[in-house]
Amino acid sequence: MKICFINPPYTQSILDNNEYDPYKPNIQSPGLGYLAASIEREGHSVTVLECPANQWDLIRLCQHLENNKYDAYGLSILYTTLLCAAKIARLIRKRCFDTFIFAGGIYPSIYPEDTLDVIPELDCCVIGDGEEILTELMLAANGGIQIDNIRGVAYRKNGKFVITPPFISQKSLDDLPYPKISYMNSSGTFGIVSSRGCYGSCTFCASNTYKRLRPGPLVKCRSCKNIIGELEWLIKEYHAKNFIFFDDNFLYHFCDPDFMREFSHLIHKKALSFHFQITARADDIIRYSQYLDVLIGLGLDMVFTGVESFVPRQLDLFRKGVTAEKNIQAIQILKEKGIPFSLGLILFDPYTTIDELIYNIDVLLELEYYNTDYAGAFPVSLNDPLKVVKGSPIYFDFLQKGLLKNNENGYDFIHKKTERFYDCLNNWRKKIQAAAEKYYLTYKAHKQGIHELAFHLLNEKKKLMELDMLCFRRIAQLCATEMGTGEIMKIIEREYLNDLLSIEQTFKKAEYALEQPDKRC
Template sequence: MIFDPGNLSEKTKIGGSLKHHLPKLGLLYVASSLERAGHDILFQDLGANYKSNKDFINLLKDQKPKYLCCSVVVTEWPNAKRILKLVKKHLPNLVIIVGGPQPTAIREKTLSECQEIDYVVLGEGEITIVDLLDALENNKDPHFVEGILYKQEDKYIFTEDRKFVHDLDSLSFPAWHFLDFQKYSMSVAGKFKRGNDGYIITSRGCPYTCIFCDKSVFKHRYRSRSAENIIEEIEMLVKKYGVKNIMFFDDLFTLDKQRVKKICDLIKTKKLDFAWTCQARLDSVDEDLLKNMASAGCMQIGYGVETGSERLQKFIRKNIDFNYAKKIIKLTKNLGIETKGFFMLGFPTETKEEMNTTIDLAIELDLDIAVFSLVTPYPGTDLYILIENQMIGKDWSKFSPLGSSNLVYVPETMTKKELLKIYKKAFIKFYLRPTYLLKKLLSVLKHPYYAERYFSVIKPLFKSIK
């Protein structure tokens, strides 16, 4: 069985309070690889199916799988450990295999913190999981399986590193048939059409070296799928599953401009009707590319700006040119593509003045949506290595992907109270500007559906800073 452990308390129904829920593409890729290798798969997403831990244990007892596989990100680790410990207690012979960013980043700590785990799959898992199950099914020594970690007596055994999948077109599409699309939804802020939502990753790896990004799984080497392969999956999602909104999950969708242009051309040639969003570096797009994207249904681009301080731009190795950023964001908006900007507050050595400069830059850029987060040192990042000893505990459940007010780090230049005050100020100053409110009111009058979208952005943001 392959399952997604979710990220909520064991005392609640997992996923019961989620406003939106996204499937894990990594697990769906693993499922399709195992199916292609001839394995029978049971797929269970606890978040989407609202299963309590007790329900899940009963399901396992009823289905009697030989192996239990899951993928874990850092925010899910506390809940995943609770579930896996409970599973092993009730089903001691069930082989537990764990992969994903968290175990890949902390490695042997995964096994020391949760000894119920039998094997850890490191990095990309599509080929490794097939080889591992083949070894276990045929009583082969797992030491010869590349890319895994396990404990043998009192020793941690790391096998030889697994080489990256260079030909991403060779992988099967994610096992979309396991999903009930009605149970999944991206944030309303990213939805531009009513209908099912889809999620695609078209490339892996990012050649940039920003200190806050976790590249423990895909690393720095950029690899991409062909435009034809991507369009084939899009066509399946749109025509077979009724998908109307697609989010491209790539770290850097626009790195290869010619590939993106070809994707856009094929979308138009095949007359595929859907809206899509992506993320991009400001210096990885230009006017010609943006025109192609707009004509092919791109409705929103998320740009990582991070900070308004030139000093900190160098420190975090982002190195964005602010003048070019202003030009690109204005051009994006003029082409009818919504702009979202990502900013972080609370970098090491950052002053209150620099934080205020970041807030002012967000306003000056005139973005449609600004997402402010508190600096979060994820395991596997250079930032984590730099400030690990300065963190306020290591309660992984407080590591929010949106950087909520649950602090795990406060720079030495200010107090916790001062940092939270500026964090709150960022949202108020950006979203409660009269000019911003007037623009959104006018857009809502033209497109009533947008009212739901904008309120969905503002409400949770302000709730998180109370």
């Protein structure tokens, strides 16, 4: 069969210059890569349409679908791409009345009935990890077996919603083939998944609900030999230079005391040279800090950790399982070891107060977060507030408490001063956004071998980060009074705008110089 997997276009814009940052590139979805390879191993032909990576909008995707026909279509759906996926399914069904259309991913797994209601063109939804389920599903699509006999799917039959018993895999992640490569970016960056799941219970994370749909351990790991095998294959076959480990928590591997020894031994034995980024929980950074120096020697040059907040009330609300003191300790460890890092911050929730905002920013200033050597770290103001994702534990909590609202965040702020602060911050965001997006020039300068300019631009980015934090704090102080939004923003512009314009001017000059190398001084 000819099968088409579709990763629908994202609703948010994609920066044109992601290619210069090895850890924010346009990149193919590793999950679809593993799925596609698993199905091709069964003799099918698979095309993967990576709309976000290729920067395809809905019009460009529809043009492809008009000119190509497949026997079955699979849609990978997030909550943010649900309505776009519905339009895609409608087009496919209109053009190919009897073709087989199915959906998978976090949203269809958690809300299969809702997905089938929104997208009635679907023949079924796949619940949970789909590699083995799809093998049988393609038999059903080809008329070989009845869909009723397949575990781990949901569908409608005679107008009634049907969900079959969970699929229980007897295989390990090592049994999966290496992913089908359907997109390559200019930075030589590839995603890899060395484990699935997380032992954490963060309430804002829909993955918590998703992982509990899969019988078995909360975290499943690939063997060290299997991971290194894929790294070696990607380096030799596709000239990979950088890797993003998409694991929820890469350091979980160190639960096995032999993992680090074997990981290091195999990389040295095979003479593999690469750079990589990991995501790690703060408590695991502390627990396994002794391994970080070895990882740095192997190519680790960026760590993302979601500390979210330093306010105990918020950490309890998010059920992080980590104290503010541990968050601080983890950051200090990364700084002491000289590892560039980026923080996940969720400073706003319905209950947030002005005092909490000031406290969080004071901790970040004391830790000198603005001095991180990762140029792609977001200014604090550009971090999103808590987003209530349907299917996450906090969604059900807020639903029960009557806090859910039909707006961009999913709730209103209880405190009026916080609401005023958020309005002011949005005004400041519009002013700082353009300068923040120029961070890629640091990488572009490195790529062109102008390392002195790259160093200068990194320092400018640090100045921007610090300016943003100071402005954030000043807005909070002013919002603690009874001043109106307009009056507050006039003060902010008077106190901070000139410094911001100076940084912007530096970036503009560098951009001009990098675009016209023959005119450089």
